[in-house]
Amino acid sequence: MEILLLLIYSGIVWLVFFKYKWLPWNTFTQAVSFIIPIVSISILILFLNIVAPSSHDVRVMNYNVEVVPAVTGLVTEVPVEPNQHVKKGDVLYRIDPEPFQLKVNNLQARIPMLEAKLISAKAYDKELEDQIEAASSNISMIDAQLDLAAKRLEQTRELALSGAGSKFDYEQAEANLKNLQAQRAAAQSEKSQYIQRISAVASDGELSEIAQARADLEQAKAELEEAKWKLEQTVYRAPADGRVVNLQLRPGAMAVQFPIKPVMTFIEDEQWVTALFEQNEIRYVEAGQEAEIALKTYPNRIIKCEVEHIVWANAQGQLTASGRLPDTQETGFEEGRFAVRLKLSEEEKGLFLAPGAVGQGAIYTDHGGPIHLVRKVIIRVGTKMDWLVLKLH
Structure with a gap:
């Protein structure tokens, strides 16, 4: 554009000074003729670069998406070609799903067994609760007998001291009280044993049967979800519309779950x-x-x-985070x-x-x-x- 403007300007100068000679071609007009285009074009370019x-x-x-397998397995199908345009959701490659399907089947068969184990543990837990309740009732009954035996002992003692009663009756009442106290201690011990069995954590730190069964079931369910997810990852689909380049994968190759080794690049x-x-x-x-x-x-x-x-x-x-203070020394800055x-x-x-x-x-x-x-x-x-x-x- 600048050359075009110079050519037009040169034509005007030729017409004015040489063809029609409207103005004389002297030192002054020569200087002006050269200064005008330089200044004008410079000003034009300066304003042009702004507006x-x-x-x-x-x-x-x-x-660019570097395609890295989420699971490791044998590639069975690569239905795309290099530089082929694909739509979002189209299959780019498949990995042999058999090992992953077997894992899913194994966990699906294991879960009903763990559920049955949990039900059995809950039934055992209910049985222990019933036994604790029965032991509590037995202790309450013994406590009532203890109150009565204590009163009977006090009565026979007073009668024996006054001579109105026999010493044998007093000793018999005292023996009955001690017997009931022993029965209560045995019942309390039995209740404590039931409570220890039903508690979530035993004295040795291991989970109780019901808690262990619940934990095993939840772990199996989590493993099943992970196995299903891995099974889904055996089929890799295009994340968006685009093209496959740098395709290195072929059927029979081993797709390895390694971040720095992509099998293809998706544009x-x-x-x-x-x-x-x-x-x-x-x-x-x-x-x-x-x-x-x-x-x-x-x-x-x-x-x-x-x-x-x-x-x-x-x-x-950008200021990179580090343990050092930023270097403020002036260097070759561009x-x-x-x-x-x-x-x-x-x-x-x-x-x-x-x-x-x-x-x-x-x-x-x-x-x-x-x-x-x-x-x-x-x-x-x-x-x-x-x-x-x-x-x-």
């Missing part, structure tokens, strides 16, 4: 189109403004876009750029953008509308140059 900032670093990026269709700008270029950039990009994969084509948002962060604004995310206009929605495609672009702010045309011409001239393949072999 219609451009970027020569436009990138197309996609989300989602969702894309980021970003343009990187210097920090003082985006002062007037706002969401919703018009933008244009020109990618090298589409020479001589202008792709209409719209500003979605500015990513107000870069790596230089100003970081900010990314502006763009979205394609409605008429460009169906256009395929290759992940990794690069190019140039510009944003047209709400200021300086008349000179936006200059930026549009520059972008269009630049994309025509993408037809050239500049290499010697």
Whole structure:
């Protein structure tokens, strides 16, 4: 664009000074003729970079998912090919489900046995409760007899001291009281034994029978849910619409659950189109403004876009957590750029953008509308140059 303006200006100078000779071609007019285009184009470019900032670093990026098996097993089927487009939920590979199904079957058969064991333990627990209740009733009955025996002992003692009763009766009452006291101690001991058996934790720290049965059942249920989940993971489905690249998996291979060894890479269709700008270029950039990009994969084509948002962060604004204080010593500092995310206009929605495609672009702010045309011409001239393949072999 600058060259075009210079050519037009040169034509005007030729007409004024040489063809029609409206003005003399002397030192003064020569100096003025050279200063005017330099100053004018410099001012134009300065304002253009503010009201219609451009970027020569436009990138197309996609989300990448490194596919790592959640379980380890023998691969039986890989129904996709490299670079094949798939829909969300399509099967990417299958692992032999037989070992995982056997685990599920084993746990499903084990759970009814543990449930029966728990029912038996609960019945035993109920029996112990009944025995405790019976022992408590027996102790209450013995306590009533003890009260009566104590009164009888006191009466026979008074009668024996006064001579109205026999000493034998007093000794017999005393023996009956001691006998009842022994019976109560035995009944209390029996009740304590029942209580110890029914308690959740025995004296040796091990769970009681009912608590152990309940714990075994809950553990088996948890293991069954885990086994079912692992069985589901033998079929890996596409997490979104996209393409499979870097496909290394084949039937007969062993898929290993190892985070740093993915079996394929999945490229989602969702894309980021970003343009990187210097920090003082985006002062007037706002969401919703018009933008244009020109990618090298589409020479001589202008792709209409719209500003979605500015990513107000870069790596230089990150302070890494560590035990050391930040180093404030001045070093070779280079100003970081900010990314502006763009979205394609409605008429460009169906256009395929290759992940990794690069190019140039510009944003047209709400200021300086008349000179936006200059930026549009520059972008269009630049994309025509993408037809050239500049290499010697």
